[in-house]
Amino acid sequence: MNYVDEDLRILPEVIKNEVKNLTASVTLNADFVKTIDHCYQFSLCLPEEPSPMPIEVKRLLVFMKCEKKLRMALCMKQHILKNMDHFDVSEIQLEGSPDQEKMAEKILHILWGSEEREDFEIY
Known part of the structure; x- marks a missing residue:
């Protein structure tokens, strides 16, 4: 090591x-x-x-x-x-053809971005 x-x-x-x-x-x-x-x-x-x-x-x-x-x-x-089937991704906009990989990236960015906001500001 x-x-x-x-x-x-x-x-x-x-x-x-x-x-x-x-x-x-x-x-x-x-x-x-x-x-x-x-x-x-x-x-x-x-x-x-x-x-x-x-x-x-x-x-x-x-x-x-x-x-x-x-x-x-x-x-x-x-x-x-x-666990993609547990997410409602109908409102997420993607450029080009949507695929699982791009969708997962977008969800990850949304989750990380929500850390920067006040707790109830994202609802």
């Missing part, structure tokens, strides 16, 4: 090799690998400004927060897809 080297640099290939066979779903595993790449690239975008915290530690924290959020989104999307 050496996710970082001795200089605290993230080792994305080690992490990707570990998550490649995390679930039985090939698609979900591929999505997990994409999130590792995305979060790693995102962590490299941090500016190197003077700080008491070393840049490697900042990158590690950003990577972990990003990966956690995207992993949760992937799991939520899979759960929505599995």
